[in-house]
Amino acid sequence: MSVGTRADVLRRADGAVGVGAVAAAGCGLALALAGAGASSLALAAVGGVVGGTALVVLLAAGWVDGIALVLLSLPLPALYGTEDLRIAMAAPVTAAVVFAWMLGQARPGGALLALTSPRRATVGLVAALVVTTAFAQHPLVSLRELLNLGVLLAFFVLATDALAGDRARVARLAPFITAVAAVCGGLAVLETVGILPGEFPRHGTPFNRAALGFGQPNGLGFFLAVALPFAVHTWTTARGGTGRVLGALALGAVAMGLFGTFSRGSWLSLVAGGAALALAGEWRFLARFGIGIVLAAVILDLGSGGMIRDTAQRTIGDWVLEQRAALMLAGVLMFLQHPWVGVGPGGYAESLDQVGAQIFWLWDYLPTPHNAYVQMAAETGVIGLIAFCVFLLAILRVLVRGARRARADAGVTREEASLRRALLWSFATACVAGFAIWPFAHGTGQLVLLVAAMGLALESDASELRGGGLRVPVRAEPASTAASSAPGGPAARG
Numbered sequence: 001m002s003v004g005t006r007a008d009v010l011r012r013a014d015g016a017v018g019v020g021a022v023a024a025a026g027c028g029l030a031l032a033l034a035g036a037g038a039s040s041l042a043l044a045a046v047g048g049v050v051g052g053t054a055l056v057v058l059l060a061a062g063w064v065d066g067i068a069l070v071l072l073s074l075p076l077p078a079l080y081g082t083e084d085l086r087i088a089m090a091a092p093v094t095a096a097v098v099f100a101w102m103l104g105q106a107r108p109g110g111a112l113l114a115l116t117s118p119r120r121a122t123v124g125l126v127a128a129l130v131v132t133t134a135f136a137q138h139p140l141v142s143l144r145e146l147l148n149l150g151v152l153l154a155f156f157v158l159a160t161d162a163l164a165g166d167r168a169r170v171a172r173l174a175p176f177i178t179a180v181a182a183v184c185g186g187l188a189v190l191e192t193v194g195i196l197p198g199e200f201p202r203h204g205t206p207f208n209r210a211a212l213g214f215g216q217p218n219g220l221g222f223f224l225a226v227a228l229p230f231a232v233h234t235w236t237t238a239r240g241g242t243g244r245v246l247g248a249l250a251l252g253a254v255a256m257g258l259f260g261t262f263s264r265g266s267w268l269s270l271v272a273g274g275a276a277l278a279l280a281g282e283w284r285f286l287a288r289f290g291i292g293i294v295l296a297a298v299i300l301d302l303g304s305g306g307m308i309r310d311t312a313q314r315t316i317g318d319w320v321l322e323q324r325a326a327l328m329l330a331g332v333l334m335f336l337q338h339p340w341v342g343v344g345p346g347g348y349a350e351s352l353d354q355v356g357a358q359i360f361w362l363w364d365y366l367p368t369p370h371n372a373y374v375q376m377a378a379e380t381g382v383i384g385l386i387a388f389c390v391f392l393l394a395i396l397r398v399l400v401r402g403a404r405r406a407r408a409d410a411g412v413t414r415e416e417a418s419l420r421r422a423l424l425w426s427f428a429t430a431c432v433a434g435f436a437i438w439p440f441a442h443g444t445g446q447l448v449l450l451v452a453a454m455g456l457a458l459e460s461d462a463s464e465l466r467g468g469g470l471r472v473p474v475r476a477e478p479a480s481t482a483a484s485s486a487p488g489g490p491a492a493r494g
Contacts, residue, residue: 066162075213187210
């Protein structure tokens, strides 16, 4: 068989496999939906296995963009949800993408090389989670939570590796995130005004608190708050009249959707996260941002008949804030009882019945203290809390350094400087939001870690080594070194 004939056969085989995988994915989805509609767990499981296998094949072969697929899955409704357990669609999709990357596209053995500063912090966080799981008060729950966090951290590492050296791909993700968030924001507005059915009515007003597929308004609010800096970036860097109009519409949809969640923590996190731009010297942008926030709040308040003022009035004496303070106190008590290793990852909800009984004014028992730092202290003790904070600060340090350098370097384009600013603002928003919500739940955690991966990929040593278009500083080299690296020299021939 000639080389040309063999290549034709392989191309036809690839095409057949691709078509078969797409067909199998469609059949699996149909079976899964039919099983869900008929309340048949067996049929839904068969459909899920068939569709999942086909999806892994498509991802491993590179026919489907895994990162884009994960982003599209984030706002989708949960596969399964009860008061005690919620399985977001993003969880199995992310697991499939991670598994497929490990099979084909990524470098499982060397993926950590793409991480520069946070490499040790990432390994330290994983080690802390494993150690605290070994001493967990509720082993099965902690193993489940370790698996959830393991999938997210694997996605973070492999996404960083996949993006390293490909600045164009990182730049393309920003408008894609904006587009997904804009669609969510538009749907959130429809849910807020009652055109779409809502599960969280805003009592005393004609509005609902938008939640979409996130299950809770705070989850959607957090998602939109983390995505809004990319909407600002897309709008400010758009070219042409049509691009500017589309960017402005997208930004307006994200902002209005965020307000439609009535998530005060998300609102304040976005504002406080923007303050991190001061670390990069972005004072002028901060001033424009502050003016924009004030104008948007005034316009929205007047247009909605007092939405912002009503929210501010409800905050005074709100029993929700009182109960959240009690939940955080319960987390502190858990930490004091198990200061070194905590009660185990995911163990806060299981331990709350016992610890909460010591707080006489706590009656709204929820599975989270609505504070990521208190939750880490309660569940993983000093070991996990330190590892968690070091992990976040290490990433934040890299993003600040990148934004500062982009601002100071006259050779950096306006688009790149804006992108680095958006990455810093977005991740800082997530860090601040940790004081009001757990940021690494499936559906929102993927976005936060993707933002981190995008920023780290731009700073990665692998970006230079793999020729991703990043500028490499020119420095004087010895003549022997220059000769060996010249075209046709020993380095080129080796």
